[in-house]
Amino acid sequence: MKVLVFGGTTEGRLLARELSALGAQVTVSVATALGAEELRGVPPLTVCVGRKDARQMREMLPGFAVCVDATHPYAAAASGNIRAACLAAGVPYRRLLRGASAL
Known part of the structure; x- marks a missing residue:
């Protein structure tokens, strides 16, 4: 199964x-080089770096079985796109x- 994850959060990386460990072909799109660095060494993960607009996101999607939005909770514009x-x-x-933070 091919999965596209728009990441940037700890949950997205996990x-x-x-x-990937379960055998899925995973591509992760992160906004920054730091996000990519945090995924380094996770074979056979593919990492794409750079902010994407809605058109670029749409162009990435063909061939994927599912897309997971694991962007930051405050990234409303990215989630909408x-x-x-x-x-x-x-x-x-x-x-x-x-998940909700424990106080």
Whole structure:
């Protein structure tokens, strides 16, 4: 199964590692070089670096079975673009939400 993860969060990195360990072909799109560095050494993960607009996201999606939005909880614009790109490309969209913080 081919999975595209828009990451940048700890949860996104953990998900990408787990999916890869289970045999999925995982591509992770991160906004910064730091995000890519934190995924270094996770074979056979593919990492794409750089912020993407909705068109670029849509162009990435063909061939993927599912797309997971694991962007930061405050990245509302990015999440909206990912959701719209998935809808346009006909790829199922899933949102990985961060659990509530314990006080």
